[in-house]
Amino acid sequence: MEQTVRTSKVFVQTARAWKETERYVSSCGGTRSGKTFANLQLLYAVGCRDKTPTITSVVSETIPHLKRGAIRDFQQILGPAFDDKAWNKSDLIYTLPSGSIIEFFSADQPGKVHGPARDRLFMNEVQNISYDIARQLFVRTRGKILLDYNPTASFWANELIETRENCVRIHSTYLDNVDSVTGESFLTAEQLAEIESNRHDVNWWTVYGEGKVGTLEGVIYTFEQVDDMPDPSGLREVWGMDFGFTHDPTAIVRILADTGRKIAYVDEIAYRTGMLNADIAKALHASGCRPGVNVWADAADPKSIAEIGLASGLSVQSCDKGAPVRSAKRQFQIQWMQGWQLRPTKRSLNWIKEARNYTWAKDRNGALTGFPVEAWDHLMDATRYALFSEFAGREQSGVYVTSRIR
Numbered sequence: 001m002e003q004t005v006r007t008s009k010v011f012v013q014t015a016r017a018w019k020e021t022e023r024y025v026s027s028c029g030g031t032r033s034g035k036t037f038a039n040l041q042l043l044y045a046v047g048c049r050d051k052t053p054t055i056t057s058v059v060s061e062t063i064p065h066l067k068r069g070a071i072r073d074f075q076q077i078l079g080p081a082f083d084d085k086a087w088n089k090s091d092l093i094y095t096l097p098s099g100s101i102i103e104f105f106s107a108d109q110p111g112k113v114h115g116p117a118r119d120r121l122f123m124n125e126v127q128n129i130s131y132d133i134a135r136q137l138f139v140r141t142r143g144k145i146l147l148d149y150n151p152t153a154s155f156w157a158n159e160l161i162e163t164r165e166n167c168v169r170i171h172s173t174y175l176d177n178v179d180s181v182t183g184e185s186f187l188t189a190e191q192l193a194e195i196e197s198n199r200h201d202v203n204w205w206t207v208y209g210e211g212k213v214g215t216l217e218g219v220i221y222t223f224e225q226v227d228d229m230p231d232p233s234g235l236r237e238v239w240g241m242d243f244g245f246t247h248d249p250t251a252i253v254r255i256l257a258d259t260g261r262k263i264a265y266v267d268e269i270a271y272r273t274g275m276l277n278a279d280i281a282k283a284l285h286a287s288g289c290r291p292g293v294n295v296w297a298d299a300a301d302p303k304s305i306a307e308i309g310l311a312s313g314l315s316v317q318s319c320d321k322g323a324p325v326r327s328a329k330r331q332f333q334i335q336w337m338q339g340w341q342l343r344p345t346k347r348s349l350n351w352i353k354e355a356r357n358y359t360w361a362k363d364r365n366g367a368l369t370g371f372p373v374e375a376w377d378h379l380m381d382a383t384r385y386a387l388f389s390e391f392a393g394r395e396q397s398g399v400y401v402t403s404r405i406r
Contacts (some may be wrong), residue, residue: 008186009176011038017168018042018144024167026157027148030211031195032187034177035148035170039122040074043102043146046120053099054119059137061128062225063106064347066092070124071104107133108346115140122146128356131156151213152356158213173211194247201373202362218360218368220334221380223342225352229267232256239269239295240319240386241280242378243304250275251378252283253351255386263341266383268348277304281312289314296389298381319385320392331370333388340387351379 010033017025027035043056058074060066071092075082086095092104105112107129113136121141123129127149134156138145147157162169174195178185185192198204207214235256242251252270257263269287270280289295291314297305299318309316320333344351357376360368372380 005041007041007180008034008038009178009180010034010170010172011041012180013170013172013176014038014042014146017170018046021144021166021168023144024161024164025144025146025170026162026167027146027170027172028151028211028213029148029170029172029176030174031150031208032174032177032191033172033211034186035172036070036124037073037077039124039146039148040070041077043120043122044074044077044096047096047100047102048098050096050098050100053101054143055117056100056102056120056122057118057137057141058102058104058122058124059107059129060104060124061107062346063109064349065125066104066106068349070122074102074104113137117142119143120145123148125149126157127152127155131160150207151211152207154213171211173209198375201375203359204357204373204375218362219356220358220360220372221338221342221355223344223352223355225346226265226343228345229254229256229265234258235265236390237293238386238390239284239289239293240382240384241295241297241316242382242385243298243301244273244378245275246273249273249350249378250280251350251382252280252287253348253379253382253386254287254289255383257387257391259391261341262339263343264383264387266342266344266348266351268344268351268379271350271379277307278311280304281308281314284308284312284314291315294386294390296385298385317389319389330372333384333392334372336388336392337384342383348379351383354379 010029014025014027027039029035040058047054047056058066058070060070074094094102096102107113113133117140119141120143121137123134123137123146126134126147147161149157161167174187174192177187195209198209203214206212235258238255238257240253240255244250249271250273254267254269256265270283275283284295293315295314295316296319297308297316299320302318305316305318342355344355354376358380359373361371361373363369
């Protein structure tokens with residue numbers, strides 16, 4: 001029985017653009033517009049029709065980003081038709097019935113970036129990839145190139161690619177993520193409501209709601225990604241947790257801190273809605289949290305702190321209190337945090353996404369207020385709870401007496 005394939009309005013736009021150019025299709029869109037899904041659907045359809053085998057490369061920022069994004073979407077597109085025998089899990093290569101292959105690799109793999117040529121290229125969330133890397137991939141691509149991105153700020157694709165005559169640009173929003181035949185949205189009512197609840201944040205809405213180029217002024221934290229957590233010898237371990245449930249996720253981080261150099265290595269442990277206190281206790285144990293290591297949690301929920309501590313036998317404590325969103329104390333804590341070098345692991349995808357969008361709010365005149373935007377802050381708060389509560393007071397006295405790694 002043939003599988004019925006549903007396509008979106010964005011897929012129709014992408015397929016049309018594919019026919020109109022010999023080189024570039026640049027897909028700019030807001031959150032949940034379905035642009036990545038549409039690009040992968042098109043590449044799969046084109047590859048299946050190849051008369052002679054071709055090579056298509058799908059490239060994203062890191063391997064974890066690929067696995068949680070493009071690869072997951074690709075598997076969903078094929079559904080029951082996904083052939084495990086055609087999927088090389090080690091090399092991340094899928095062989096199509098035509099003999100063509102679709103390979104997935106990351107922009108931080110020099111051997112791949114500077115490696116053999118290909119026939120087609122799709123660069124996913126290209127705003128997070130440097131032009132030097134993109135250029136290496138472009139010159140090794142014989143045929144068409146697809147790009148997609150969220151327009152968080154003007155970057156090289158706007159200036160160097162979309163200005164070319166051989167580039168067709170597509171614009172999409174969450175309202176375009178609808179069935180191309182019936183017009184039915186592919187998003188749930190809850191997803192639509194969550195997106196539209198952010199209309200009050202002008203810059204967020206410009207970028208993620210309307211899919212227009214914004215300017216993320218006032219980004220609060222800078223960071224550098226690392227492959228994995230370092231050897232814990234000589235470092236100090238602390239955990240942070242921000243509570244959520246229905247709409248907001250519960251966010252948990254593990255941190256290894258080099259207090260002398262003020263470097264914090266951060267690993268995202270959890271970022272999920274619907275977590276009960278029992279689920280949180282299990283997640284802490286499953287992730288290797290040990291008795292004697294402090295877990296600093298959101299002070300607004302002392303009952304949950306007590307329950308999780310009792311259920312887990314771990315040192316779950318209330319973080320430094322008295323720091324609501326718009327307070328001088330919170331400002332001080334964030335400024336103190338800016339004195340640290342933050343180094344998240346590459347698998348900490350939600351942490352990285354939050355940090356890239358965690359900015360100072362603006363007033364009606366467009367001036368920065370010194371207070372953070374009340375979004376993209378779950379893992380940011382969990383990180384602050386941990387570092388500030390564990391180290392701020394001791395730093396001022398010049399003494400660190402926190403849990404050591406054993």
